[in-house]
Amino acid sequence: xxxxxxxxxxxxxxxxxxxxxxxxxxxxxxxxxxxxxxxxxxxxxxxxxxxxxxxxxxxxxxxxxxxxxxxxxxxxxxxxxxxxxxxxxxxxxxxxxxxxxxxxxxxxxxxxxxxxxxxxxxxxxxxxxxxxxxxxxxxxxxxxxxxxxxxxxxxxxxxxxxxxxxxxxxxxxxxxxxxxxxxxxxxxxxxxxxxxxxxxxxxxxxxxxxxxxxxxxxxxxxxxxxxxxxxxxxxxxxxxxxxxxxxxxxxxxxxxxxxxxxxxxxxxxxxxxxxxxxxxxxxxxxxxxxxxxxxxxxxxxxxxxxxxxxxxxxxxxxxxxxxxxxxxxxxxxxxxxxxxxxxxxxxxxxxxxxxxxxxxxxxxxxxxx
Amino acid sequence: xxxxxxxxxxxxxxxxxxxxxxxxxxxxxxxxxxxxxxxxxxxxxxxxxxxxxxxxxxxxxxxxxxxxxxxxxxxxxxxxxxxxxxxxxxxxxxxxxxxxxxxxxxxxxxxxxxxxxxxxxxxxxxxxxxxxxxxxxxxxxxxxxxxxxxxxxxxxxxxxxxxxxxxxxxxxxxxxxxxxxxxxxxxxxxxxxxxxxxxxxxxxxxxxxxxxxxxxxxxxxxxxxxxxxxxxxxxxxxxxxxxxxxxx
Numbered sequence: 001x002x003x004x005x006x007x008x009x010x011x012x013x014x015x016x017x018x019x020x021x022x023x024x025x026x027x028x029x030x031x032x033x034x035x036x037x038x039x040x041x042x043x044x045x046x047x048x049x050x051x052x053x054x055x056x057x058x059x060x061x062x063x064x065x066x067x068x069x070x071x072x073x074x075x076x077x078x079x080x081x082x083x084x085x086x087x088x089x090x091x092x093x094x095x096x097x098x099x100x101x102x103x104x105x106x107x108x109x110x111x112x113x114x115x116x117x118x119x120x121x122x123x124x125x126x127x128x129x130x131x132x133x134x135x136x137x138x139x140x141x142x143x144x145x146x147x148x149x150x151x152x153x154x155x156x157x158x159x160x161x162x163x164x165x166x167x168x169x170x171x172x173x174x175x176x177x178x179x180x181x182x183x184x185x186x187x188x189x190x191x192x193x194x195x196x197x198x199x200x201x202x203x204x205x206x207x208x209x210x211x212x213x214x215x216x217x218x219x220x221x222x223x224x225x226x227x228x229x230x231x232x233x234x235x236x237x238x239x240x241x242x243x244x245x246x247x248x249x250x251x252x253x254x255x256x257x258x259x260x261x262x263x264x265x266x267x268x269x270x271x272x273x274x275x276x277x278x279x280x281x282x283x284x285x286x287x288x289x290x291x292x293x294x295x296x297x298x299x300x301x302x303x304x305x306x307x308x309x310x311x312x313x314x315x316x317x318x319x320x321x322x323x324x325x326x327x328x329x330x331x332x333x334x335x336x337x338x339x340x341x342x343x344x345x346x347x348x349x350x351x352x353x354x355x356x357x358x359x360x361x362x363x364x365x366x367x368x369x
Numbered sequence: 370x371x372x373x374x375x376x377x378x379x380x381x382x383x384x385x386x387x388x389x390x391x392x393x394x395x396x397x398x399x400x401x402x403x404x405x406x407x408x409x410x411x412x413x414x415x416x417x418x419x420x421x422x423x424x425x426x427x428x429x430x431x432x433x434x435x436x437x438x439x440x441x442x443x444x445x446x447x448x449x450x451x452x453x454x455x456x457x458x459x460x461x462x463x464x465x466x467x468x469x470x471x472x473x474x475x476x477x478x479x480x481x482x483x484x485x486x487x488x489x490x491x492x493x494x495x496x497x498x499x500x501x502x503x504x505x506x507x508x509x510x511x512x513x514x515x516x517x518x519x520x521x522x523x524x525x526x527x528x529x530x531x532x533x534x535x536x537x538x539x540x541x542x543x544x545x546x547x548x549x550x551x552x553x554x555x556x557x558x559x560x561x562x563x564x565x566x567x568x569x570x571x572x573x574x575x576x577x578x579x580x581x582x583x584x585x586x587x588x589x590x591x592x593x594x595x596x597x598x599x600x601x602x603x604x605x606x607x608x609x610x611x612x613x614x615x616x617x
């Protein structure tokens with residue numbers, strides 16, 4: 001009789017389905033130029049998901065999420081750049097040999113693994129110190145923000161090895177064997193990765209682990225007295241989030257063919273925060289929609305209004321944050337949630353005898369932001 | 370469960386002063402005392418929230434002094450109910466119990482956890498004991514105060530603890546709810562070791578096997594409810610502090 005499952009399909013899940021259907025069919029209607037842009041959108045969706053499982057689920061607002069994205073990106077970019085010997089940005093500084101710590105990257109396979117492992121390890125190290133020392137709230141935000149600007153500075157200053165402020169350009173597309181993938185093939189590879197990441201995040205947030213993360217956000221101190229070590233949970237989700245961001249960073253390289261410290265620093269970290277702020281947090285749908293909408297708006301507005309597009313975009317974002325403080329999807333779910341609570345409070349049937357409820361009558365609180 | 374001369378001082382103020390206690394397995398012990406007697410501080414020390422500045426705490430012969438709260442709750446299986454319900458407000462009644470389920474609290478185990486038949490049955494039994502089975506899909510914020518207290522008792526039971534610590538489980542309850550709570554403790558926690566901090570004297574009489582009276586951080590008296598009630602020292606303390614004259 002207690003039929004209930006974790007993967008309760010609410011209407012927000014239908015938005016997800018629609019979104020992926022649109023992405024799947026997009027190449028049928030979009031020009032090649034737009035398909036290429038859409039690849040970038042999917043990468044950003046993955047990036048947004050990486051922050052949502054951290055900020056939305058566990059309440060850890062990482063203001064420097066791009067450092068993981070950038071690390072993943074740089075690992076693959078350096079791998080591509082050093083594959084055929086010393087790249088120009090190194091040789092112009094008198095580097096005649098690929099430095100020992102980059103030789104390992106010359107093997108693309110290893111580089112792809114490291115593109116996730118390196119950000120994961122950095123997240124693990126940072127997380128260990130941050131969470132075991134019980135840094136919380138605004139201090140967590142400040143630390144992550146300063147780390148992002150620190151790492152941006154580091155990559156800018158190590159010009160000899162990273163190309164400095166100019167970044168690394170001329171990176172090749174993905175290839176299978178010797179044959180590089182076409183724009184369309186590229187797109188579907190990236191979309192497949194996006195779908196995998198999405199399904200993984202859904203599974204994660206619906207699992208008991210996800211429920212405990214939500215409890216960390218809600219009432220961390222209570223959780224300790226139930227035998228959970230909140231620091232361990234925060235550390236694990238920080239590492240997972242870092243690895244997914246690293247994956248997004250790697251996927252970004254072949255479509256963008258260029259990476260610079262902009263992709264690792266504060267500004268790009270802020271972008272992903274804005275996507276989540278506009279879309280809504282803690283339900284995955286909002287993060288994906290936010291990334292999707294804003295990237296498209298950026299592109300369309302900049303084509304239409306060359307001079308004032310940033311102003312228009314800013315005004316639109318401001319309006320959303322002002323009128324929908326929990327983001328578009330977040331506010332909708334919140335509204336639904338409040339109505340549900342109201343219904344629950346005003347239920348006279350609870351007092352009467354012989355009450356039969358079949359569990360599904362009430363939506364569970366899963367959708368709450 | 371034993372306390373050996375446990376003391377704690379907060380920046381010079383001795384909140385608990387050399388208290389020794391021994392609670393037998395399966396016993397229900399009630400700790401009473403006027404405000405500021407150190408009752409909650411003792412509970413804080415048992416559950417690891419506060420570190421004692423002196424003395425040792427043993428549980429089944431294992432020294433748990435200075436362990437962290439999650440270790441004491443997870444490994445040493447001590448369940449605690451807070452004064453004033455302390456729940457996960459965004460979760461439903463069902464999910465609150467589910468989060469609390471003992472034996473699934475390491476990161477690895479939360480990944481492997483599945484809501485199978487056995488788990489569902491276990492949760493159902495608990496929900497029925499706390500009279501909240503019908504309301505299992507209600508978000509915990511929508512419950513009444515008394516129901517929230519019961520939900521937290523259910524969470525403590527779900528932990529499968531060997532020692533249960535209840536801090537004023539009837540705070541803010543009506544007389545009827547208080548009585549029901551007493552019966553709940555007597556049936557649900559029959560075979561468990563229970564330590565209860567309480568103010569409500571009728572309730573103490575209802576559940577207590579042994580009563581410990583604290584006063585100004587020190588042990589004042591110990592014995593059955595009838596004994597303690599007659600103890601002149603106890604009467605004096607309560608009258609002096611004008612404690613509603615309930616004990617006298």
